[in-house]
Amino acid sequence: MNWQSLTIAGTFAVIAAPVVAQTTYCGGTEIVAPAPDVEHWMRKRETFIAPSLRHDVETTYCREALQLLATRSAPLNSLRRVTVAKINDVRGEVIAEYLSNYADPTRAMRTLRAVFRSHLGVQGFSRPVARSFGLVRMTYRNAIDRLELRDRIFEPWPRFMLSPGDAAFVGSRGGRAVCRGRFTVLLSAPVAAVC
Amino acid sequence: MDRSRFALFVAVAAAGASVAIAQLPPPQGSVEALVRASIRRVAAQTGILVDPLITQAMTQNALIFTGNFCYPPPAGLPEPCSATINKPVVLDRIVNDYLTDLVQRRPTQVETLAARLARRVGDDIGRAGWPDHEPNEVAVVSVPAPLQHEPVALQGASGPTTLGARARFILVRPGRHVLVFGTGTSIMRQVVSVTALGRVALQPGASGSQMAALVGRVDAPSLNCPNEPTAEHIGPLAIFNWGRGRYAERATLRQANLTAFATQPAIAIRVVEETAGTCNRYCLRGFSVAFARAIAVWRGGCERCGGNMLAVIKIGNNVWLDVRAADRLRALAARRLTTNDLDLTKPLASEIQRTFAGQQGAARVSYDQADSDPALSAIVCATPSAPAPWFGPLKSALCSASVIGFGPLRPTLALRNAQMSCGAPEDFLACGVPGGNVEITLTGSRYSIPLPDGTRAAIGASGGQAMNLSTVLVHEVGHWFGVPHSEVAGGNAVLDIMSQTYDPRRACLSSASNIMLNNAADKRWSYTARSMMGLRRRSVR
Numbered sequence: 122m123n124w125q126s127l128t129i130a131g132t133f134a135v136i137a138a139p140v141v142a143q144t145t146y147c148g149g150t151e152i153v154a155p156a157p158d159v160e161h162w163m164r165k166r167e168t169f170i171a172p173s174l175r176h177d178v179e180t181t182y183c184r185e186a187l188q189l190l191a192t193r194s195a196p197l198n199s200l201r202r203v204t205v206a207k208i209n210d211v212r213g214e215v216i217a218e219y220l221s222n223y224a225d226p227t228r229a230m231r232t233l234r235a236v237f238r239s240h241l242g243v244q245g246f247s248r249p250v251a252r253s254f255g256l257v258r259m260t261y262r263n264a265i266d267r268l269e270l271r272d273r274i275f276e277p278w279p280r281f282m283l284s285p286g287d288a289a290f291v292g293s294r295g296g297r298a299v300c301r302g303r304f305t306v307l308l309s310a311p312v313a314a315v316c
Numbered sequence: 317m318d319r320s321r322f323a324l325f326v327a328v329a330a331a332g333a334s335v336a337i338a339q340l341p342p343p344q345g346s347v348e349a350l351v352r353a354s355i356r357r358v359a360a361q362t363g364i365l366v367d368p369l370i371t372q373a374m375t376q377n378a379l380i381f382t383g384n385f386c387y388p389p390p391a392g393l394p395e396p397c398s399a400t401i402n403k404p405v406v407l408d409r410i411v412n413d414y415l416t417d418l419v420q421r422r423p424t425q426v427e428t429l430a431a432r433l434a435r436r437v438g439d440d441i442g443r444a445g446w447p448d449h450e451p452n453e454v455a456v457v458s459v460p461a462p463l464q465h466e467p468v469a470l471q472g473a474s475g476p477t478t479l480g481a482r483a484r485f486i487l488v489r490p491g492r493h494v495l496v497f498g499t500g501t502s503i504m505r506q507v508v509s510v511t512a513l514g515r516v517a518l519q520p521g522a523s524g525s526q527m528a529a530l531v532g533r534v535d536a537p538s539l540n541c542p543n544e545p546t547a548e549h550i551g552p553l554a555i556f557n558w559g560r561g562r563y564a565e566r567a568t569l570r571q572a573n574l575t576a577f578a579t580q581p582a583i584a585i586r587v588v589e590e591t592a593g594t595c596n597r598y599c600l601r602g603f604s605v606a607f608a609r610a611i612a613v614w615r616g617g618c619e620r621c622g623g624n625m626l627a628v629i630k631i632g633n634n635v636w637l638d639v640r641a642a643d644r645l646r647a648l649a650a651r652r653l654t655t656n657d658l659d660l661t662k663p664l665a666s667e668i669q670r671t672f673a674g675q676q677g678a679a680r681v682s683y684d685q686a687d688s689d690p691a692l693s694a695i696v697c698a699t700p701s702a703p704a705p706w707f708g709p710l711k712s713a714l715c716s717a718s719v720i721g722f723g724p725l726r727p728t729l730a731l732r733n734a735q736m737s738c739g740a741p742e743d744f745l746a747c748g749v750p751g752g753n754v755e756i757t758l759t760g761s762r763y764s765i766p767l768p769d770g771t772r773a774a775i776g777a778s779g780g781q782a783m784n785l786s787t788v789l790v791h792e793v794g795h796w797f798g799v800p801h802s803e804v805a806g807g808n809a810v811l812d813i814m815s816q817t818y819d820p821r822r823a824c825l826s827s828a829s830n831i832m833l834n835n836a837a838d839k840r841w842s843y844t845a846r847s848m849m850g851l852r853r854r855s856v857r
Contacts, residue, residue, distance in 0.1 A: 195735070228811070229819035235743040239816060244801070245738030246746045246791050247817040248760065248781070 147183030150190070151205045155182045158216040168224055168280040174254050178219065178233065182212075185234045189241070203241055211240040224256055224282060226310055256311040257281045257288075263299040263316055265292035277316075292316040341386040342397060345540065348375040351429075354407045355415075356480065363459075363484030364415045367470060368477055368535060369639070369682060370454060370487055374414070374429050377450075381430040384444035385437070396437045410436060418454050419485050422513055425449040451666045453643065455510035457486040457495070458517040463504070466497040471505070473532025473605045473685055475766040489639070490514070490646045492689050494532075509691060511650055533639065534605055535682045536612035539790070541824035544810055551806045552843045553828055556835040561620060571622065577797055578621040578837040580723035582628035582709030588730040591758050595731050599775040602765030602785065603756075604631040607729065608683050610789040614797050616681040617830045620837050623661030627706035628713070629683065630722070631729070635713045636683035640667060641706060642692060649695045658704035686714060727796065728753040745818055746788050748795030750836075750844075756788065787813060787823045798836030798844070799829055 145154040231247035268275045269291040292300040300316040386397035431448035434441040469476035471494035495506045627638040647653040697715040712720035738747035741759035762780040765773045802814045809828040835841045
């Protein structure tokens with residue numbers, strides 16, 4: 122690499138620095154917290170996750186990861202050789218599988234801990250668990266720049282994972298409402314709404 | 317893809333040929349449905365009810381006809397299936413003639429259903445290399461007039477199987493059976509012991525004791541996934557060593573490369589009950605029945621496994637015996653066979669007619685509960701020895717209550733309330749290790765176990781999730797045989813009963829899992845499912 126490319130690289134580093142998420146860790150350990158993986162999944166799948174679900178996923182992940190390390194020597198535990206490095210290795214897959222299961226009602230849902238242990242090599246038959254959030258598919262026939270949903274403002278995401286129940290939405294562009302509607306979020310099947 | 321079509325598929329794949337879908341015979345499932353429906357219609361007209369195993373044998377025999385003859389005919393001739401299987405009036409007449417022969421003429425050799433179907437279209441089943449007659453091993457039970465208006469069921473280990481109503485005759489296979497007449501609380505049990513070609517008349521007043529309720533048989537259910545999309549046969553789903561293994565390898569080499577489960581003739585499963593008495597006598601028996609049933613499901617799908625594979629299963633105090641072995645022992649007592657005929661790798665003429673494409677393992681397997689049939693035990697204990705590898709273990713279990721000669725694999729079924737090796741009960745229902753143990757938790761789950769008398773016993777947590785024990789055990793026994801979770805199979809494998817998460821909507825067996833089973837039976841398979849490692853590709857040396 123010559124000095125020119127170093128300069129260009131340095132310039133990009135300065136520009137990019139503010140948007141690069143700083144790595145955070147779970148509870149003062151070297152276990153990497155999953156916030157960037159959740160963000161990555163949301164962007165890749167174009168699905169907004171309700172903040173309460175996102176918080177729940179991130180805190181549960183850290184709690185389970187710490188628990189895995191703490192209980193390595195417990196009797197009957199088949200994960201005795203789990204390490205921080207192994208946990209960090211599977212983080213992205215664990216988050217992706219858990220959220221993808223959540224977003225697909227045709228698939229059985231299992232606990233984050235079950236997903237975690239499976240990705241670390243455990244061969245268990247997972248217990249199905251109920252979903253607490255449902256999927257909403259939004260179709261935008263009008264160009265909008267913001268969506269007001271349950272009294273909160275969002276970007277116009279194609280999909281939302283929200284808590285069940287009724288919801289009213291208003292889509293607007295340049296501060297002017299261009300569409301409005303209502304839907305009921307269900308846990309059993311995705312709901313479609315049109316703006 | 318079901319099992320017969322699996323065999324067809326691999327044959328086609330091995331030959332590198334392409335077959336137009338329109339030229340294929342009708343799927344196995346539809347042939348079975350047509351024959352079953354015909355048997356029901358004939359039963360309604362004639363009062364001849366049929367043991368499900370005999371129905372199964374008839375449907376499998378019909379498949380010999382459809383598989384060999386149901387192709388587009390030369391111009392001007394009717395398509396053989398349209399003129400027979402697909403024509404209820406014709407099929408009913410053929411089925412009626414077949415069943416009437418079994419009831420009235422009772423010949424020692426009876427013309428097969430396939431031969432009759434071929435004859436109907438002016439053809440000869442012999443042209444396809446199949447015999448036109450089979451040994452008649454059916455027994456006839458005559459039902460007295462007072463019982464003829466009652467619905468009747470054949471009692472199995474996991475509950476009664478309804479045969480129908482207005483029975484004048486019931487066709488059963490040799491052995492001891494419990495027939496249940498009536499419904500609800502108004503039922504009458506009749507215990508019959510019959511031999512091949514035998515005829516027994518029921519007495520209207522007699523009723524079997526409660527002990528008779530413990531007699532039973534487990535039949536492997538048909539778990540084929542409906543409308544299964546085609547998976548890509550790549551990676552672990554590529555069919556491993558089929559053509560060479562089947563046609564080119566010496567039998568001894570093939571045998572030497574089968575995994576322990578695929579060759580071990582008898583298996584003793586230790587039951588460890590760690591639920592503080594939650595699982596009582598009925599519960600343990602329920603597990604025994606469901607376990608035998610789960611083994612029957614997988615064993616039936618393993619077409620490359622040894623013929624004597626897991627012919628005897630000892631679970632706790634129960635001893636289960638492959639019905640083919642049980643039938644041969646009864647024939648031994650009747651001096652129709654010798655001890656040399658007990659080796660299940662050598663199929664009898666009647667058995668060949670009941671297997672798909674003549675393959676040893678690829679058939680539905682049923683087990684008789686040998687420890688509850690005194691006549692069967694007496695035959696075993698009176699026979700000094702036999703060259704069949706399953707006979708010694710069976711004799712030790714029935715006649716000396718010991719477990720001798722059961723082979724190296726002696727897994728444990730552990731029933732737990734708390735932590736399992738794979739995790740906590742909140743996260744996992746069960747854990748299974750390839751070639752190893754199975755753990756099941758009763759915490760947080762509620763299982764409804766069918767009892768032989770048709771009632772059900774609930775075990776586990778009263779407020780827990782309702783689960784199907786059979787689904788859980790078929791999944792875990794699949795791991796035993798080396799079948800991994802569907803999610804790791806790749807190639808767009810269908811999510812089925814081997815999915816990572818229990819899902820009643822997926823409680824079926826896909827062709828992908830069947831391929832994995834057959835691949836895993838060969839020690840040289842490029843992949844291996846191991847505890848804590850999932851499915852791994854072996855390193856190339």
